[in-house]
Amino acid sequence: MDIVNYLRPKYVLMENVVDILKFADGLLGRYALSRLVAMSYQARLGLMVAGSYGLPQFRMRAFLWGALPSVVLPKFPLPTHDVINRGVVPNAFSQCLVAYNENEDKHLKEALLIRDAISDLPKVGNHQPNDVMDHCIGPKTKFQQYIRLNRKDMKDYSLGDATPKEGQLFDHQPLQLNNDDYERVQQIPVKKGANFRDLKGVRVGENNTVEFDPDIPRVLLSSGKPLVPSYAMTFIKGKSLKPFGRLWWDETVATVVTRAEPHNQIVLHPNQNRVLTIRENARLQGFPDYYRLLGPIKQKYIQVGNAVAVPVARALGYSLGQAYQGEFDGDYPLFKLPRNFIPMDQATLTRLSEGTSRGEVEEAE
Template identity: 75%
Template sequence: MLSRQSIVAYDETQRPTLKKALLLGDAISDLPKVDNYQPHEVIEYGGQPKTDFQRYIRLSRKDMLDYSFGDATCPEEGKLLDHQPLRLNQDDYDRVQQIPIKKGANFRDLPGVKVGANNIVEWDPEVERVYLKSGKPLVPDYAMSFIKGRSPKPFGRLWWDETVPTVVTRAEPHNQIILHPNQGRVLTVRENARLQGFPDYYRMYGPMKEKYIQVGNAVAVPVARALGYSLGRAYQGE
């Protein structure tokens, strides 16, 4: 019988060596602390890069040899762009403030929530339900019922030593893990852009929600460059 093997991704007879995964801390730990409401599109970095990725992603357009913008210059070069989070409403902000600062924290850590059989949440009958100043419950019903009570995603915190599987187009924390590890807010547009491999000199335009959509719907920049490079080599017959 003929022996067949796949050589599309790599030679199956060779043991592939994977690079170390880029973790959340590697990508964003150098960015300054900001509040739930940060009105400025351009601010100072306020500190030095801490990782090789951060040193690279901060390079200027010229140093990164990116000619896609022609000879255009950026008046904000050396500044931090779009480091702004979607501003949470008061109720959600109050909820986020009570999510513990620890790995894996989410709405299940709030008072009155109990994890029962098959990892399904239920109300703790021994704990009186807590309400916010607005009169709405601290733990909303939709969090308890999301994916039939099996999901830990509502109001979930990311953590420094984790990879982020998906950069979302919406920044609401109601049904996804998007809270900053130790700040009371969602990830900023710039933090999301970092996770998509956008150099810091890229500037997003439009209302805040549209900026998140631009980043979330984009093909990750390193992937786009790799595809372009491969297509170029194929076209040249290499």
Template identity: 55%
Template sequence: MAGSTKKRAEPEPNPCFVGEPIPLAEAMSKWPFRYSSSKARKSVNVDCGEEEEKMQATHHYRRANVDGIQIALGDDVYVKAEENKPNYIAKIVEFFESIDKEAYFRARWFYRPEDTVIKGLAHYVQRNRVFLSNVEDDNPLNCIISRVEILKIPPKVVSRPEERIMPQPCEYYYDMGYDLDHLTISCVDDVNTDSVPSSTISSGCDTNCIENPQKNEKYLLDLYSGCGAMSTGLCMGASLAGIKLTTKWAVDINKFACASLKLNHPETEVRNEAAEDFLRLLKEWRKLCLKFALISSTEKIESDKDLEDEEEDGDKKDDAYGDSDESDIPPGEFEVEKFVAICFGNPNEVKDASSVLHLKVHWKGYGSEEDTWEPYDGIRNKDAPLQDEKNKQLLVYMDMINYLKPNYVLMENVVDLLKFSNGFLARYAVARLVAMNYQTRLGMMAAGSYGLPQIRNRVFLWGAQPTEKLPPYPLPTHEILGKSLLAPKEFEEIQVGHSQKNLLQLEKAPTLADAISDLPPATNCEEKDERSYETEPQTDFQKFISLTRADSLIPMGGGDASQSRKLYDHQPLQLNEDDFERVCQIEKKKGANFRSLAGVLVRDNNTVKFDPSVERPKLKSGKYLVPDYAVSFKNGTSTKPFGRLWWDEIVNTVVTRAQPHNQTLIHPLQDRVLTVRENARLQGFPDFYKLCGPIKEKYCQVGNAVAVPVGIALGYAYGMASQGLSGDQPVIKLPFKVLQIVERTKLATAMSKNNSRLRNNNSRVKEVESKEYL
């Protein structure tokens, strides 16, 4: 890697340009900024976002001589680096003589894997692979050391770096570019130079994997799906881009979340199991399909060899599962008519059987009530299952991608993914995807930037196969006033909208009142989990969130599709008698919390202590009104314990627990915590989205979810990219505001017409380019 900020060692003298200068008119048309004035001109480099001083030129050239070797525009070269550092690598995009008669070249720099966001995890990527960056700068001609052979090859998805076979020997190869500002690795176009292009070869991807089986109908596998918020948002957003996206499969270990997803998305096959078990199931199922010739295999994948070895051994112990003459069945055994289900786990709760593939068998001659789960003998997991730890689930997820090779990948996680161990987990995720030859793009999105009254900053990672357009990130539509979004400095630029914040016309994010003021009252011990509305929606948010399923963008198969407006789960976690008594004494005003209770003093430094001049007040139960933990929390500096929210505020993040001991989550005017439905509204769940399980489980499902409007925005960006309509930019401007999506049919029709025009324009551009090329 190299750039204008690097200090290079003294190079060898005497390089020079050769041949006649490029005609002035041609040079001025190609590089007008070099001839704009007699003084150096400052301009902004659009690619890297930095102000760069552009030198003025008197002549441009096509070739130069360095140590007796001619180097042409478009050639790749080594450039001298500091002592004890590897030489930099660059592509020559310009040769010119400055107005002070000095010889210069403009370099577009190649980055080695360790120079990208991958850094210390570069060993996952093939040793001689480099990435053509978007960083360019001017350098003295005598910095060039020699030419270097860098082969541009067509990108291809692979399982391991060693699978990449070079068609001809080369020192380095590249098939993707690197956008330094947006930490994006993606397919790259040829560099526009005046020479014949360098050697190329024509070419004949909570957590989600997106498949792309047909042009406008696509399927989604939702891993770590929770209750289905990501699926809901993505499918709604994709429909606005003219894509029918269906969540075909979902996997989650939480049975209540699975029940919620199935209730609201009956079109989805929901599997309540660990992701690693689901991956093993896929592998073993493929073995069975190959074994019984149900599918043909044209490409080797991991675990095929084990199957081949088993078959070569002539193992016949599984014949009972195939077709056979009834007379061949030994006494005491039964004939299998069909398999009705499959799982990798322990359906019978048999000791030491959890790692065995099981088939649910329908026995010939028996009713369905006699179906049983049977282990598939001879097929066992030989490795210990991965422990259910969050960091290890990232390994499982990447192994799943490596096995399935989906066209698109979308991963979501908390910002700590970038903070923990110098961003190790994020770098690992990018490294694994790049090693499989996926394009990647990191981004941070705040839920409030897309029309919700909460901040909720989260990290996303897009992956796309090199045959697909890498989706951009949707720019914010709302401004979170007075709220700072903190991220490690290296990752500041991936905050979506960070570079464009002064150019965007943003609406103010809705407040708590905009979101929940129309909801009917609820008590601390509310028993109704379903009710009708008692008021009409007043704000854009309330109109959007209270749509019936029939008027929404969600598939019609799930839940109540009637036109009646229903409200579900408007129940709070019931506080115990002590906490309820405390909450009742919290003032009903902005900023109220435990600090306003009797017996508490606030010091000048804004910390709190118990008032020694009065007896410490007690509750009816005899316990203290202000518990010790409230005063000691964060060394007495916190205002969160028993904090009351207010109407004109937005919340920081909807969490999974509804205990008021160390969080601000008491309703502004009612003596209770926010209900499940109120939390769900802050996350953008439609009111008709009904949740399953005990109250605490419902809070967990909502708190763990991806905010639905964020999913809608991402779904739209995906839909545009999958049709080739998003361009190559890292961000895209949404043609709608999520909270104003009320009239589904009218908006979808308008968006479809607009996308049709874009497709037609793209076709015409390609036709013109094709004719010009010919």
């Protein structure tokens, strides 16, 4: 806010996790709004869900628009897709959720699932040292057809590297697990909902709390360490399903995170014994495949996990453009995106998607 006060830009856009509205009964959120108003800015707060704009993750985030009195205050774009609910709206700010009213005719597109985003990516192992590899599997869903478009077909006029060669795939690398964790992951069943609770020696007691089975000797890894680590048994007082959790094709993720360790979050691939790769996380965030990340693998995960989801950023950018051109009328804080908002040429879509439908998706082996 001090920087805003110094620069006095025409427009301000800030983003943060929803906890900024939960902390101290929303004190920080109200403070942010009051600072803008005190500087004579128009201000508008909205809670946007990334999955509502065509991604298989929930990812609710708080966005704050500011605009000088001399310009039009941008509005928040209404959802384009249905979404599987994975989060809780802070009660004090429930009126700030960017969504249709219950009685409105929404015409939303179908919610996307994990299979829609990553089922075409080639199989890789726990150790995959190459940041460029061949893309040997064709797209299986419309999302995949779109995300694989080159910069020209996606109508991306931003500066950047040249379009990659046909069939190249960037950053399809998982964080390499250490030997102990890799041995544990190999014993997590390939089924929906699998996690550390499926390992030998664990049983679920009263109140859905895990405990060691006294009738089964503690299983050890090749290193001599226990197969079931104590931290998994005690995480969230033994009630968590997250340690060494396996995602599934017909699910979504709550949010793409910055760390790929499986110790306290569900990040294992549906049917491969590894964590999701950087590219798979990038797909879940809506990054086109021609985006190539730089730096060590852990830094790439952080770059993807900290980013505003691309469809959300694009929708907000469209709102800014409309406001700058004075296209918005009235004080109603929400608006509908145009039907052709996704910047893809129809001829390109037809050429790439002929004969493909969501129902034809096959799970990648």
